Amino acid sequence: NAGVMQNPRHLVRRRGQEARLRCSPMKGHSHVYWYRQLPEEGLKFMVYLQKENIIDESGMPKERFSAEFPKEGPSILRIQQVVRGDSAAYFCASSQDNNEQFFGPGTRLTVL
């Protein structure tokens, strides 16, 4: 049973570009969560999704950030017009029935 998959593992963008981060949950998992790990700030919840629904986006910045989990395909975290402060590790997790969450390897975003 493959674990949570994220791609790309490393992403470099210049200021003002868009970043798209992808997450495929574990087989059989219908709950997806995104977390961000900023240097010196620890891991913070961003958004919780189920298929075609955003359940809780209380941790998402109000502008430039969006997330989706379509009926078919991976969950996408999209960051528009990236700034240097967006540089961080972005982790996706998945769970079955809101219990134990399993994390992917993360995407390390660097904004030049």
Added chain:
Amino acid sequence: GIQVEQSPPDLILQEGANSTLRCNFSDSVNNLQWFHQNPWGQLINLFYIPSGTKQNGRLSATTVATERYSLLYISSSQTTDSGVYFCALGGSNYKLTFGKGTLLTVNP
């Protein structure tokens, strides 16, 4: 929201030593997990333990939900145990709140 405090913040051990990491939390929880973030940045699930005691090899964990704390025990530590250990809690909404972690360094 839930407050999560981990102690100690840093710990240096010689290979073969035992250690106990502590996680205190402020509210009742539905989910408590321990993770190891290795030097490559990957988050490895150690335990899902909202209550009770579990063991996996040299690692074990205990959560006393009524007293709002959890302990992670590492016995006979190895250099590969080095990294950051996180405690994370989920309340009624299941999003995880992470502690700041314990940075463990195991020297040969």
